Amino acid sequence: MTLTNAEAALELDESLAATHEQVWQRLGNCGTWWTGRERVAAISEARQALICSLCSERSEALSPVMVSGEHDSISNLPPAAIDFVHRLTTDPGRLSEKWASQVIESITEEAYVELATVISTQYVIDSFARCLGLPLRDLPKAGDGMPNRIRPDGVGDVGAWVSQTIDKSLANVSRAASLVPDTEILWREIVQSHYSRGPQFADLVWDRGLTRPQVELVASTVSALNECFY
């Protein structure tokens, strides 16, 4: 499929294209724990991670902690945030609770979750473009404003590395970003548009471009490549 064909096919899914556009721009808005400028810097840093020499060396090593050095960074984010963004982008399957605790101690738990949510959302949109041979979007415009740093009510320790909503009516993966609800909305919108699609998720038989077993096979393959236990 050529680039032109991919773009033409995308036009058939106007809903997905519209969701990408508005979620992408909102990623650049001021968050609850990071400014718009910092969030855009993090997005830029995540793209840089894909050509970072240290990340490349670490991904080849038996353990990422065996290789020390400095990332090929392009932002003024705190060093712990830069390491977080690079490792989450290039080696997510080998993050550890001990390492996460050190990052959290440095940047706070809420900032950690907001950054994880921004980068995971960005990764979906960038990865989709790469999958189809389309160019990556320009960075979103950084919004004005200052983070209000308000921690939501009803969150606590439910056994994950970070606090989540203690309302257990949702699966753990659906609560992963619940510590930062204003950014979690973006995450939910992108996952809904790509995969779960609201009430359709409850149906085991799908009428889409692929059957549900085909979709789940692709999902399983990616999760295996990333060594994601969940």
Next chain:
Amino acid sequence: MLRASSEAIRSEVDLARLEVGAEVENGELLVRYAESAARGDSDLDKVREELASRVGQLGVIEAAATVSAFEGLNRIADATGIQLDAGLADESADFRSTLGLDAYSGASSTDSQGTPGRAGNVMEIFS
């Protein structure tokens, strides 16, 4: 979800043969596309063309949407250290060991390895 959705359309799935498509229609090619896309392999354009000829443009868009969704889902799950839900641990206990999934780093986040057993309705785990 792969096993449950295959059973829903009365189709056989072989989880031990995931790498070659698990007996899913066009499975081997879908796996090749997912691998090539996730790794950024040099043959991605070629594999995508081949996939389009088999499942159509919308099928390719769906595959791309799924690859990218799970690239993100894997990252947020790994970064937050979420545990496997109890029902999911039971549902997957029989094949996790066979497929080597219990050796993944993220397995240490889950307290209970689960008791092998199939859920009456696997979707209830996520509701």
